[in-house]
Amino acid sequence: MSTSARRRLLRDFKRLQNDPPSGVTGAPMDTNIMLWQAVIFGPDDTPWEGGTFKLVLEFTEDYPNKAPQVRFLTKMFHPNIYNDGQICLDILQNQWSPIYDISAILTSIQSLLCDPNPASPANSEASRLYNENRREYNRRVREIVEQSWQDDA
C-alpha cells in the first residue's frame, strides 16, 4: 500500500483531464507526481475576473488521508491568504476529508476567492478593507489581477 497516495493522485489526474471543472487546471510536475502545479482563473463577474493565479500543491504519502500543502505562487490580496501564499481554508486543515480530490480542492479555493471567511483572517489589511471599505478592497483585487498577467510574461 505504499503507493496508495500515488495511485490516488493518478486517478485524480485522469479525473481532472476527463472531467475538467471550469476555471481551474492542474497537473503534476514532469518528474514528480507528488508535486503539482495548478492555475485558478478568477471567476467572471467578480473583481477577480480575468486573473490567472498559480498555485503549487505538495502531497505526501499520507494523501488522501492528509491534505496536501497548497500555496499560491502568484501574489494575492485576500482575507484568507497569507502574504507568502499559504491559504487559510478549513478543508485544507482540520476539516480535511479524503472525499476531496484535486478538482474539489481547486474549486473550493476558487470559490473562497469571492467568498472569504471573515472568521479566519490571514491578511489583516485585506480583511479590514473587505469589511469596511469594499470599494477599496475591490480596487486592490483588480491590481492583483493585473499583476497576475505580468507574472505570466
Added chain:
Amino acid sequence: MTAASDLPSISSTTILSSDNITLSAHQEQDIKTRAQIEKIENEIKANQKLTSDLIPITELSNLYLDNNATTSTTIGDGGGGGGGGVNKGFLQGCEYLATKYTNYRAIRGDGNCYYRAFLYALVENLYNSNNDPSSSSSSSELKRISDYINSSIDVVVQRGGYDRFAIETFHEEMVDLLSTITEEKDKKNTTDDDDSDSFSKIHNSLNEENGTSDYCVWYLRVITSTILKSDPDRFVHYLNDGSGSDDPTSSSTNSSFNTYYYTDVPTYCAREIDPMGKECSMVGVLALAFQITVEIEYMDGKELDIKNNNNNNNTNTLIKHSFGGRLHKEGGKDGASDGDNVKSSSALCITLLYRPGHYDILYK
C-alpha cells in the same frame, strides 16, 4: 457583515486576531500551532501501533498507579492523569474488568479509535465466526457483512451524496479486506495451521501505516455519515451531545478548540464524521452499530460503590450499553437497546472499552 473580532468563537488562526497584532506574528502563531499538532501526531504514531497485540487485562491498572498518573501517552487520546480520587475509580474499574475479561487490545489514540476498534473487532469476529461447526448461521455472517459492504457503494453514492470517484478506492479496500478474511478462513479450514498464524497476516495488514486500516476506517466514516443522512429526523436531536455552544449562530472554520452547534445532519457529517481524526460521538456510535451488536463498557473514573457488593449488581460494576444488531430486519429502525431488550439476533457482537475520549477492544 460581522467583523472578525466580534465573533465569539476562538480558532487556532484567530487566537491573536486583532488589528494590533502584526500579520507575521499571526501567521507565525498559526504555523507554530500546526507544527505542534504535527509533532503530537508523530509522537503518537511512533509510540502506538494502530492496533496492538493482545495485552492481559491485568496490565490495564498499571496505567492508573500513582507513579504513572501523568503519563497519558500510553493510554491514547484520553488523558489518564488526575488526582488520586479519579485514579481510584479507574483502578476499581480495572479490577472489575479483570473479573469479566482476559485481555484488551490497545487502539492508537489518533481520533479514529472508535472506527478502528470497530473495524478490527469486526474483522476478528468474522474471521473466528466459523470456529463453531455446529452452527451454520455463524459462517454466513461473513457473507452477510460482505454482501452489505459490496452493495453499500451504491447506497453511499445515492443516499450519502458521495462522489463515487472519490470513495471507490476506499470501498475497494474494504471489499478486498473481506475477501482476504474469506481466503484466510478457507486456508485455516483446509490446513492444520495454528490459528494465530493465519490471522497474523490480517493483523499485520491492519497495522500498515496509510494502508488498509486507514482506508477502511474512512469508509466506515462514509457509512456512518450515510446512515445518519438517510434518517436525519431520527438523529438530528442527538447531534450536539450536550457539548455544543449556546449560540446557534456561532461558527468558526479553522478551529480545533471551538464548539459548534449543529442544526442539521449533513453539516454535522461534513464536520464531525467525514474528516479523519475526528472522534466518534455517541450519535456516530449509534449509527455505525449497523448489522452487528456493539457492547461498550464505560470506565469514566467514577468510584464504584463496593459497599453494596452482592446486594445490587449494578453498584459495583461498570455501566455497559449495547447498541444495534441486525438493524435491517426492522427496516433500519430502532437502534439502541438497553440490555433488557430483546437479544440481538446477530451472532456478531464486539465488546469495546470506553475511557474518556478513547476506545479499545475487550476480550473474554
